[in-house]
Amino acid sequence: MAQKILIVEDEVNIAELLHLYLEKEGYDIQIAPDGGKAVELFRSFSPDLVLLDIMLPVMDGWSVLKKIRAESKTPVIMLTAKGETSDKVTGLEEGADDYIVKPFETKEVLARIHAVLRRTVGEEENGGEKKLTFDKLTINLDAYELLVDGKRVDTPPKELELLYHLASSPNRVFTRNQLLDEVWGFDYFGDSRTVDVHIKRLREKLEDVSGKWSLKTVWGVGYKFEVTGQ
Numbered sequence: 001m002a003q004k005i006l007i008v009e010d011e012v013n014i015a016e017l018l019h020l021y022l023e024k025e026g027y028d029i030q031i032a033p034d035g036g037k038a039v040e041l042f043r044s045f046s047p048d049l050v051l052l053d054i055m056l057p058v059m060d061g062w063s064v065l066k067k068i069r070a071e072s073k074t075p076v077i078m079l080t081a082k083g084e085t086s087d088k089v090t091g092l093e094e095g096a097d098d099y100i101v102k103p104f105e106t107k108e109v110l111a112r113i114h115a116v117l118r119r120t121v122g123e124e125e126n127g128g129e130k131k132l133t134f135d136k137l138t139i140n141l142d143a144y145e146l147l148v149d150g151k152r153v154d155t156p157p158k159e160l161e162l163l164y165h166l167a168s169s170p171n172r173v174f175t176r177n178q179l180l181d182e183v184w185g186f187d188y189f190g191d192s193r194t195v196d197v198h199i200k201r202l203r204e205k206l207e208d209v210s211g212k213w214s215l216k217t218v219w220g221v222g223y224k225f226e227v228t229g230q
Contacts, residue, residue, distance in 0.1 A: 002028040003117065006047035008038040008064065009079065010056050014102070018051065021106045022113075035059025039067050047074060049117060051109070052096075054080040062094060069095040073144065073157060075116045079104075093197065095157045097184070132167050134227065135212040139164050146205070153205050158183070162198050166215070166225040175222040199223055 005027045009015040015031050023029050030045045032038035036058040042050065050068065054061035065076055077098040097116050100109060130141035138147040141164045146155045155163075165183050166174065174182075176192035184194075203215055216226045 002026055003048040004028045004030070004045060005113070006030050006032060006038070006041055006045055006050045008032045008035070008050060008052045008056065008061070010034060010053065014079075017106065018109065021110070025110060033057075035061070035064045038064045042068060042072075042074075049113060050074060050076045051113075052076050052078055054078060065094050065096060069157065077109075077112055077116060093156055093158075093201070097158075130164065132164060134167070135210040137206070137209065137213065139167055148205060148209055155202075155205065159198050159202055162195070163202055163215075163225075166223060167213075170213075170225055170227040173218045173221055173224045179222065195223070 003026075005022055007015055007018050007022075007029060009018065009031065010033050012033075015033070019029050019031055030041050030047070032041045034057040038050075038052070038056070039059070041047075042064075052061050052064060056064070061078060061080070065078070068074060068076060075097040076095070077100060078096045079100055079102060081102045098112050100112060132139045136149045138145075139160065140147070141160065144155075144157060144160055146153045146160055146163070162179065162183050165179065176195045179195050180192075199215060199217075206215060211228070213225065213227045216224050218224055
């Protein structure tokens with residue numbers, strides 16, 4: 001059965017180009033010309049992946065992304081004409097899986113789609129319980145839930161995945177590029193600020209919770225989840 005992709009794009013030429021190209025690649029495609037229709041189609045079409053423009057009529061891409069994330073972990077790739085780092089970081093913090101700046105090559109879009117879907121399918125096939133427990137900390141990737149000192153703390157998907165990845169290999173140092181590749185599943189062209197922002201936000205949630213573990217910066221290298229005792 002063909003994988004389904006929802007294209008959310010108000011520029012007709014771009015939407016049609018993506019539609020033709022992706023349909024030729026064997027995907028089942030639906031197009032939403034505005035944010036309101038996007039949410040409607042997301043629920044009725046149940047896509048495997050969403051290509052989501054930011055500047056949209058009725059409801060912008062950020063609002064659509066929040067509605068999707070409130071009910072689903074379906075991969076979302078943001079499309080935008082803006083190339084500023086702040087927009088990229090905002091998208092990632094809100095739970096986007098990738099970010100492509102217009103104008104783009106259709107081959108690049110296809111490569112990003114393949115990478116995101118491959119990672120998603122790989123996570124589903126791995127199976128098994130994805131839950132880590134430390135002193136006053138539980139990271140549950142199955143339920144996408146973070147418990148800090150017994151209390152549930154709202155955490156965007158990518159932050160939780162990053163923390164789980166680091167904590168899965170206690171005391172191992174990961175470079176920023178390794179984390180970008182292994183957590184996001186594609187090359188972010190050396191934009192290490194993505195990782196730094198996520199680490200900063202995680203630290204705000206985990207600061208002074210326990211003396212038995214911590215998120216450590218290894219200067220000049222990267223980060224590690226340091227465990228000193230259980």
